[in-house]
Amino acid sequence: MGERGQTPVIWFFASMSIFLIGWELACRLLQIPPFILPPPSAVILSLWELRGLLFGQHLWATLREVALGLCVSILFGVGLALAMNFSRPVQRIVYPYIVISQTIPIIALSPIFILWFGYSLSGKIAITILFTFFPIVVGTYDGLRAADREMVDLMKTMGATRWQIFCKLQIPSALPSFFSGLKVAATYSVAGATIGEWLGASEGLGYFGRRASGNFQAPALFASVLLLSALGMLLFGLAHRAEQRFMQKSRRYQQSLRE
Numbered sequence: 206m207g208e209r210g211q212t213p214v215i216w217f218f219a220s221m222s223i224f225l226i227g228w229e230l231a232c233r234l235l236q237i238p239p240f241i242l243p244p245p246s247a248v249i250l251s252l253w254e255l256r257g258l259l260f261g262q263h264l265w266a267t268l269r270e271v272a273l274g275l276c277v278s279i280l281f282g283v284g285l286a287l288a289m290n291f292s293r294p295v296q297r298i299v300y301p302y303i304v305i306s307q308t309i310p311i312i313a314l315s316p317i318f319i320l321w322f323g324y325s326l327s328g329k330i331a332i333t334i335l336f337t338f339f340p341i342v343v344g345t346y347d348g349l350r351a352a353d354r355e356m357v358d359l360m361k362t363m364g365a366t367r368w369q370i371f372c373k374l375q376i377p378s379a380l381p382s383f384f385s386g387l388k389v390a391a392t393y394s395v396a397g398a399t400i401g402e403w404l405g406a407s408e409g410l411g412y413f414g415r416r417a418s419g420n421f422q423a424p425a426l427f428a429s430v431l432l433l434s435a436l437g438m439l440l441f442g443l444a445h446r447a448e449q450r451f452m453q454k455s456r457r458y459q460q461s462l463r464e
Contacts, residue, residue: 243424248431251424259413264432266408270326270398271440274333278390281334282341283383290349290375300346307339312400319404329401329409336397337390344386348379377455384448391440395433410436 225245231237232244239247252259285303289296315332322328352375360370402411414429 240421240423243427247424248427251422252428252431255425255428259410259428259432262408263410263413263429264436266406266412267395267398267402267410267433268436270329270333270401270409271394271436273326274330274397275337275390275394275440277330278334278337278341278394279387282338282386282390283345285338285342286345286349289346290371296346303339303342306335311335311397315400315404319401324405324407328404329398329406332401332404333394333397336393336400340386340389340393341383342386344382344384344389345379348382349375351382352378380448380451380455384444384451388441388444388448391444392437394440395437399433 229244229246232239232242243251285299289299314335318331318335319328322331352370356374357370360374365373398409399411399414402409403415406412410429410433414426414433417423417425417429
């Protein structure tokens with residue numbers, strides 16, 4: 206079990222090392238100008254030199270926007286999914302608009318949200334919600350509707366109420382779909398916060414990257430992108446860890462019901 210779990214990690218670091226070495230050699234052998242494509246060593250050096258500014262100010266600003274936007278998306282998305290699950294009229298009215306909201310390019314809606322909410326923190330949170338609520342609400346709703354119909358009918362014949370069916374059958378059935386949507390939303394949240402900072406901000410990794418790009422400081426730009434990527438992977442990992450915890454508890458709960 207331990208060796209099997211370590212194998213993907215080993216392959217990841219091996220492939221990443223080969224990629225970085227190839228990137229470094231290509232930049233040096235082909236003499237690519239650093240303002241076009243800096244070598245990894247220059248990016249790491251820039252990350253170290255700007256560590257106080259990046260980690261002390263901009264990373265925390267982006268993390269705050271991501272965390273608040275993702276939390277609101279979870280509350281809003283799960284609440285909307287529950288409303289559609291319990292009310293057929295709500296589902297028929299709301300679900301088409303949820304789908305329509307994703308047919309419009311999100312990047313085109315972002316300036317409208319900035320116009321409504323301004324350049325303050327609320328504007329960045331609104332754009333992050335716009336990026337993240339769809340996979341959460343759809344994943345949760347589909348998970349609730351995916352409960353075994355035979356088990357639902359069996360529980361009804363045994364006198365179970367709708368609330369009991371929801372708590373004991375639908376919620377455990379919905380957990381895998383909910384966490385799948387949450388993992389997608391966790392990675393999208395970083396993109397949402399970054400776009401919000403591009404459109405107008407005074408701090409954050411997106412703001413820092415835009416300024417670095419305008420000043421042709423490619424190593425600093427790549428350093429901010431590296432942190433954004435690391436932040437997305439961290440959020441995905443936390444969502445995956447939470448999924449494992451809740452799924453273990455769900456399996457124990459379902460096992461106790463069978464016994």
